[in-house]
Amino acid sequence: MTAPDPATLRLGVIGAGFMGRQHLDFIRAAAGVSLAAVADPAVPADGFECPAYESTERMLDAAQLDAVVIANPNALHVETAVRCLEAGVAVLLEKPVAVDYAQSLQLVEAVKRLDGRLLVGHHRRHHPAVARAHAAVHGGELGEVVAVSGLWSARKEDAYFTDIPWHSRPGAGVLLINVVHDLDLLRHLCGEVVEIQAIQSSHARGLDVEDTVTLNLRFHSGAVGSFLASDAGVSPWGWDQATEETSAFPFLPDGVAYRIVGTRAALSVPNLARYAYDPSVSPDWHSPLSRTYLPVVPRGSFAAQLEHFAEVARGRAAPLVSAEDASRTLALVEAAALAAPTHRTVDVARFRADVEAGRRP
Ligand SMILES: NC(=O)c1ccc[n+]([C@@H]2O[C@H](COP(=O)([O-])OP(=O)(O)OC[C@H]3O[C@@H](n4cnc5c(N)ncnc54)[C@H](O)[C@@H]3O)[C@@H](O)[C@H]2O)c1
Incomplete structure (x- = not known):
């Protein structure tokens, strides 16, 4: 065209x-x-x-x-x-x-x-901190990534659910509305997820959709990760509070959404604080840690x-x-939604293959 x-x-x-x-x-x-x-x-x-x-x-x-x-x-x-x-x-x-x-x-x-x-x-994905974190991970600045953890929690107003009916129906819970962004970034930064486990809850709001979820992830690289999210709980922790992307969220400077742990250094995102042992002493857990901030030119993602x-x-x-890239993120969200009620560890590639073949995963 x-x-x-x-x-x-x-x-x-x-x-x-x-x-x-x-x-x-x-x-x-x-x-x-x-x-x-x-x-x-x-x-x-x-x-x-x-x-x-x-x-x-x-x-x-x-x-x-x-x-x-x-x-x-x-x-x-x-x-x-x-x-x-x-x-x-x-x-x-x-x-x-x-x-x-x-x-x-x-x-x-x-x-x-x-x-x-x-x-x-x-x-x-268009945020400058993401490009810099991606370069740090993929350029080996952290050594080998062994683990990643993330958190997003904010309390949505009750009217979000009462005034807009589709928000309280299956498919519009915290997983698909919010965690989809985080899983997309975790895939982008740390590579494909091969296995996922999940526990979810609708306890806080009592709606058909989940309001709180915790995920365990195994990446293709061998790294493991966890992610916790809730749209029912007050918190300063999450991408939206840690960036000035929209005026719809309060901004808390130096905020952290993800912690990426490597064999040589750790990096928190999006504040881009990099932690490493003092190599002049010994690069292990009893050595002094330094913190340096990786520089980026600020730019609004939108x-x-x-x-x-x-x-x-x-x-x-x-x-x-x-569309193909985003569909893989969506498959991961869906695999999480399947893992939660069944208490299964879902093999993400098999999940995708089943759907592609028209089989029920
Ligand atoms: N990128 C982000 O951070 C972000 C944040 C919030 C929402 N979203 C996404 O944006 C989309 C909209 O979410 P929202 O919170 O603005 O919902 P909303 O309910 O506030 O807005 C949806 C709008 O679509 C309109 N609409 C309904 N049927 C339509 C049709 N057939 N043709 C054209 N318009 C129609 C509705 O009248 C309404 O004004 C969702 O897909 C949501 O996931 C993205």
Whole structure:
């Protein structure tokens, strides 16, 4: 498919809720893109400084778009993205890429079939601390990674569940809404996860969806990891509190979301504090530890994501997070959701193979 290369890309936003409105702000603030249309059945036609349509179809027919940002409910992601790709527009699709791995495979197939330009909105991958942490891990600065631990917890307001019904239905719990970001980053930083165990709870809110979960991970590299998450508990710990990505979260400087433990050094992320023993003494546990902060140039993830998306839309860059890549993150989330109630250790590659073959995992 031929990519457009106008000086200013005409963007539409599909779904103008909590996240879609943030995308509207990012688009308004960015160079090289303009807000051309909004599609959302629940917004007034004159509610924005651009035309608003009640459906994606009407917008695609009328607005002559180069690209769209899709931020509608998860269950609509794949059908909406495929419809937009068929119309020849580039797509920035909010995470999760689909509601389950099987559905995400339909999108992977459509991207290939249509030669589509699609980026999945795992925005944290665009944070400069992630690129630096990735370089540290993969460049051997930590030695061999033996373990990683992570935590995300924040208390969502009750109205999040009462006012928006899909938030309390299966598929919109803390795993798929929040932990999906963390598992995506852990895969990006530490490689593929081969086994996963999980314990989950709905005790705090009493809803059908899980509010709290703990995961054990075994990576292909041989490293092991753990991740704990809750959307019912107050905490300063988590990616969102440790970065200034959105004003929707309080910012606590020097915050930590992940601790990566290597044989030569440890690294906390995203504050990028690197800890190592004093090699002039002896590089082991009784030696003094030093802490140095790895330097990065600050940059907002969403602004960087949008800039990258414009390059993808123009056909000048391959997506940093493709549908296939995001589908692997989704498979991991689903494997965790399978592991929790069955108390099984789930072999992630076998889980994917079963789904791909149409077998029940
Ligand atoms: N990247 C992030 O950090 C992040 C954060 C929050 C939400 N999200 C994702 O963004 C998406 C939206 O989440 P939200 O919290 O904004 O939900 P929301 O319920 O606030 O917004 C969804 C919007 O989609 C609209 N909508 C419903 N059906 C539609 C249709 N057929 N066509 C167009 N619009 C339609 C709704 O009217 C609503 O305005 C979800 O996929 C969610 O996972 C991502």
